[in-house]
Amino acid sequence: MARLNNHEKAKQFDKWISWKQEGNREAEVELVTQFLPLVTKVANRLAIGLPSNVDKDDLISYGRFGLLDALSKFDHTRGLQFETYAMWRIRGAMIDGLRENDWIPRTVRDKAKKIEEAYTILEQEKLRTPTDQEVSEYLGISEKELQQVFFDTSLASMVSIDEAVGDEDEQKTARHTYLVDEVTPRPESVAETASLKEVLTHSIDKLPEKERLVVSLFYFEELTLTEIAEAMNLSPSRISQLHSKAIFRLRSSLNRWKSQLL
Numbered sequence: 001m002a003r004l005n006n007h008e009k010a011k012q013f014d015k016w017i018s019w020k021q022e023g024n025r026e027a028e029v030e031l032v033t034q035f036l037p038l039v040t041k042v043a044n045r046l047a048i049g050l051p052s053n054v055d056k057d058d059l060i061s062y063g064r065f066g067l068l069d070a071l072s073k074f075d076h077t078r079g080l081q082f083e084t085y086a087m088w089r090i091r092g093a094m095i096d097g098l099r100e101n102d103w104i105p106r107t108v109r110d111k112a113k114k115i116e117e118a119y120t121i122l123e124q125e126k127l128r129t130p131t132d133q134e135v136s137e138y139l140g141i142s143e144k145e146l147q148q149v150f151f152d153t154s155l156a157s158m159v160s161i162d163e164a165v166g167d168e169d170e171q172k173t174a175r176h177t178y179l180v181d182e183v184t185p186r187p188e189s190v191a192e193t194a195s196l197k198e199v200l201t202h203s204i205d206k207l208p209e210k211e212r213l214v215v216s217l218f219y220f221e222e223l224t225l226t227e228i229a230e231a232m233n234l235s236p237s238r239i240s241q242l243h244s245k246a247i248f249r250l251r252s253s254l255n256r257w258k259s260q261l262l
Contacts, residue, residue, distance in 0.1 A: 035086060042094065062098070065097075118138045
């Protein structure tokens with residue numbers, strides 16, 4: 001969506017006031033209509049790395065519920081940007097919808113977990129990022145089979161903002177409750193966030209060149225995997241594999257960082 005000027009921002013804020021504080025249903029409909037393109041935008045990005053049997057119309061259907069949820073829960077008085085918040089909610093609703101309808105078999109989740117464990121163990125042993133050959137040998141599979149696993153687990157490497165997190169003996173809490181308050185950050189969260197950013201920056205810098213480029217283009221330039229494939233002259237499936245590999249490597253680094261905090 002195009003960036004709003006000050007006049008447009010004022011008009012949009014008036015709509016929030018009219019709906020949230022005055023109960024104007026027409027203003028609600030206008031806001032839904034205004035932000036509905038976000039659902040298609042998120043669906044287009046998410047669909048690229050998913051199996052062909054996943055229908056984009058299903059993603060859009062799930063995403064619309066996420067948009068409505070975002071609209072109802074968004075606090076317009078805090079001065080935050082709705083689009084960023086809404087895209088998290090929409091994406092989370094899509095992933096939750098796919099999981100609830102068994103789009104991701106348990107066997108795929110098991111493979112993703114084993115790969116993540118392999119990266120963590122091998123990086124600790126070798127004090128560097130392991131190669132595909134080393135990971136495949138550790139798992140007892142061929143490199144070709146490993147690449148197929150990366151593709152098959154592309155959805156399993158994504159997380160939902162509403163997914164419960166916590167140890168088995170702890171009370172489960174939705175992931176979005178851990179998001180930092182951008183208006184009044186807590187001192188401990190500021191320090192933790194700074195440390196996390198440092199770990200992520202260092203981990204991204206250590207990624208192989210192609211994986212680092214995919215992460216940069218996807219998360220920072222916000223290109224779709226298809227657009228990245230065109231830019232890098234590779235197939236979308238290859239880009240999906242590179243993305244999955246990068247996520248597994250980054251998760252391994254974050255797991256080590258988390259264990260050091262305990």
